Amino acid sequence: MKRKARHPLVLALAVVAGLAFGTQALAQSDPLPSWNEGAAKQAIVKFVEATTTQGSPKFVPPAERIATFDQDGTLWVEHPMYSQIVYCFDRVPVVVKAKPELANVEPFKTVMSGNREAIAKLSMDDVFKILAATLTGMSVEDFRTEAKKWLDSARDPRWKRPYTELTYAPMQEVLKYLRANGYRTYIVTGGGQDFVRMYADEVYGIPPEQVVGTASGTKYGYTKNGKPFLTKEPKLLLNDNNAGKPEGIYLMIGRRPYAAFGNSTGDRQMLEYTKAGAGERLAMLVLHDDAQREYAYGPAQGLPATKVGTFTQALYDQATREGWVVISMKSDWKRIFTFEP
Amino acid sequence: MKRKARHPLVLALAVVAGLAFGTQALAQSDPLPSWNEGAAKQAIVKFVEATTTQGSPKFVPPAERIATFDQDGTLWVEHPMYSQIVYCFDRVPVVVKAKPELANVEPFKTVMSGNREAIAKLSMDDVFKILAATLTGMSVEDFRTEAKKWLDSARDPRWKRPYTELTYAPMQEVLKYLRANGYRTYIVTGGGQDFVRMYADEVYGIPPEQVVGTASGTKYGYTKNGKPFLTKEPKLLLNDNNAGKPEGIYLMIGRRPYAAFGNSTGDRQMLEYTKAGAGERLAMLVLHDDAQREYAYGPAQGLPATKVGTFTQALYDQATREGWVVISMKSDWKRIFTFEP
Numbered sequence: 291m292k293r294k295a296r297h298p299l300v301l302a303l304a305v306v307a308g309l310a311f312g313t314q315a316l317a318q319s320d321p322l323p324s325w326n327e328g329a330a331k332q333a334i335v336k337f338v339e340a341t342t343t344q345g346s347p348k349f350v351p352p353a354e355r356i357a358t359f360d361q362d363g364t365l366w367v368e369h370p371m372y373s374q375i376v377y378c379f380d381r382v383p384v385v386v387k388a389k390p391e392l393a394n395v396e397p398f399k400t401v402m403s404g405n406r407e408a409i410a411k412l413s414m415d416d417v418f419k420i421l422a423a424t425l426t427g428m429s430v431e432d433f434r435t436e437a438k439k440w441l442d443s444a445r446d447p448r449w450k451r452p453y454t455e456l457t458y459a460p461m462q463e464v465l466k467y468l469r470a471n472g473y474r475t476y477i478v479t480g481g482g483q484d485f486v487r488m489y490a491d492e493v494y495g496i497p498p499e500q501v502v503g504t505a506s507g508t509k510y511g512y513t514k515n516g517k518p519f520l521t522k523e524p525k526l527l528l529n530d531n532n533a534g535k536p537e538g539i540y541l542m543i544g545r546r547p548y549a550a551f552g553n554s555t556g557d558r559q560m561l562e563y564t565k566a567g568a569g570e571r572l573a574m575l576v577l578h579d580d581a582q583r584e585y586a587y588g589p590a591q592g593l594p595a596t597k598v599g600t601f602t603q604a605l606y607d608q609a610t611r612e613g614w615v616v617i618s619m620k621s622d623w624k625r626i627f628t629f630e631p
Numbered sequence: 632m633k634r635k636a637r638h639p640l641v642l643a644l645a646v647v648a649g650l651a652f653g654t655q656a657l658a659q660s661d662p663l664p665s666w667n668e669g670a671a672k673q674a675i676v677k678f679v680e681a682t683t684t685q686g687s688p689k690f691v692p693p694a695e696r697i698a699t700f701d702q703d704g705t706l707w708v709e710h711p712m713y714s715q716i717v718y719c720f721d722r723v724p725v726v727v728k729a730k731p732e733l734a735n736v737e738p739f740k741t742v743m744s745g746n747r748e749a750i751a752k753l754s755m756d757d758v759f760k761i762l763a764a765t766l767t768g769m770s771v772e773d774f775r776t777e778a779k780k781w782l783d784s785a786r787d788p789r790w791k792r793p794y795t796e797l798t799y800a801p802m803q804e805v806l807k808y809l810r811a812n813g814y815r816t817y818i819v820t821g822g823g824q825d826f827v828r829m830y831a832d833e834v835y836g837i838p839p840e841q842v843v844g845t846a847s848g849t850k851y852g853y854t855k856n857g858k859p860f861l862t863k864e865p866k867l868l869l870n871d872n873n874a875g876k877p878e879g880i881y882l883m884i885g886r887r888p889y890a891a892f893g894n895s896t897g898d899r900q901m902l903e904y905t906k907a908g909a910g911e912r913l914a915m916l917v918l919h920d921d922a923q924r925e926y927a928y929g930p931a932q933g934l935p936a937t938k939v940g941t942f943t944q945a946l947y948d949q950a951t952r953e954g955w956v957v958i959s960m961k962s963d964w965k966r967i968f969t970f971e972p
Contacts, residue, residue: 498885510874533851544839
């Protein structure tokens with residue numbers, strides 16, 4: 291079929307109309323399609339509009355647009371156990387192979403026994419011993435090689451997928467929406483800074499310099515050939531949990547966030563610190579109330595108690611009192627994961 | 632005189648020609664006009680071209696373009712004494728007024744005496760006591776208020792100007808040139824992180840989150856009204872000097888720099904660490920060999936020895952051996968300060 295010739299002016303007008311239509315379509319497209327309509331979604335959109343619209347009384351200059359996100363339980367699944375802890379326990383056989391004398395020393399002996407009941411009963415002190423033995427004492431390059439191998443091969447017990455696929459689609463949308471509006475997104479995690487930096491760029495689009503986490507020191511030294519390298523030391527520099535979160539933000543960013551997202555009592559101080567700033571600030575907490583699609587735990591709102599990502603009723607009440615927004619996974623999120631049908 | 636009317640097409644062509652001319656003029660304009668032609672200037676331009684030209688075998692993706700700069704003696708004047716030390720000594724009377732019992736305690740007694748000879752003889756331990764007393768024990772907001780007041784009013788003894796005007800014009804050009812080519816510029820200083828963050832944005836265009844420095848911890852707490860705040864604690868988290876520089880870079884940035892600039896033995900490890908990376912890397916050291924326009928100290932190359940910004944002959948020899956470029960203030964810099972006629 292022969293196409294009808296058009297006058298150049300008609301084509302030009304069509305282009306202009308197309309552009310205008312395209313712009314409008316863009317402006318109207320929903321930046322948060324995995325969210326149900328409701329107070330949580332509204333709070334996010336309202337915050338972004340108030341702080342990024344030129345002339346708004348709550349306008350925030352681009353350089354100051356900082357948003358911080360807890361990771362475990364806020365951006366990805368943390369149950370039944372934090373993925374980094376799984377990594378550390380998985381590494382114990384390798385550590386024992388390198389240092390056979392540990393095979394008869396607790397807590398390594400218990401971990402090697404494979405006795406799940408005994409392992410579940412290990413004290414926090416024992417867990418710290420396992421973290422120190424598996425996360426320190428090697429060069430930062432060796433750590434990266436080992437962690438990458440594990441991240442590529444390990445599978446979550448429930449979904450049988452790499453841990454890095456278990457991120458929440460609605461939160462990925464929030465990250466992108468904030469960045470599209472000039473916000474720099476940071477992870478502020480109780481997890482290990484080095485561990486999270488391994489995959490944060492690929493998984494969340496968050497580069498290493500925007501990951502603040504629990505950090506141990508490193509020690510500068512030289513190989514036999516005189517090449518400098520850094521060794522991970524068992525010396526805690528920053529315990530990036532609870533009060534450590536605002537302290538870590540001050541140390542690593544030096545600016546108060548305008549928005550902060552968490553899901554547990556470990557995030558309380560970060561949210562308080564964020565809301566204590568002048569102007570419009572957003573504080574949000576993810577409540578895991580969806581046992582069917584993910585997990586349900588609190589003990590806030592009568593949900594089952596947990597030691598992993600505890601969300602107390604006191605935290606829930608503080609959120610209500612101080613204008614923080616609680617996100618109900620069950621009712622606010624249309625879908626949880628991108629791999630859902 | 633009546634202007635001759637021109638055909639719109641002629642005007643349009645003139646505009647296009649003007650744009651083309653403007654672009655070419657921009658491309659050809661010298662990004663480093665305060666530098667004399669020579670090996671140092673060439674090394675900078677060659678590095679930028681090799682790492683930022685698409686298709687170059689040494690091309691570095693924008694996200695990895697990190698350049699780190701020592702501050703004292705590299706970006707601004709450090710003689711006769713680091714400006715932050717001057718600040719701390721200037722603060723002693725205020726601290727003693729708040730805690731009168733210190734008036735009879737050393738080293739505060741000596742500082743209050745005004746006896747310059749005795750003050751010059753204070754030990755490093757005494758100096759650390761003064762730093763702790765004047766930089767910690769207050770809220771981060773109170774610290775900022777005090778430091779700002781001082782920065783606005785204090786004058787350097789030689790040029791009688793605010794310390795913040797004593798930055799080196801050639802280095803300001805390097806910062807801008809690198810940023811114009813997609814590099815993120817960081818300060819990595821032995822000085823106090825909080826102190827340098829006060830003015831780095833205004834003076835160097837370097838935002839707080841890109842200042843890595845010697846850092847003490849903070850402690851999260853609440854006012855009587857329940858408002859959260861951070862107190863500066865006398866607990867050293869990062870001694871960002873010598874080996875502490877690559878350790879600090881790893882902690883705060885998590886990427887190895889492609890270019891690093893320093894001027895003293897305290898920068899050695901940062902330069903080694905930078906050069907140990909793969910691909911094209913740039914390491915440069917400013918040598919203060921211009922007593923007339925600034926200061927002359929080493930003791931490298933027979934220059935007078937100093938305790939402030941020591942540049943040893945061993946460092947000079949290492950630079951020669953390992954392909955680091957030494958910048959001679961005297962012969963490489965056309966001008967030192969922007970306020971020069």
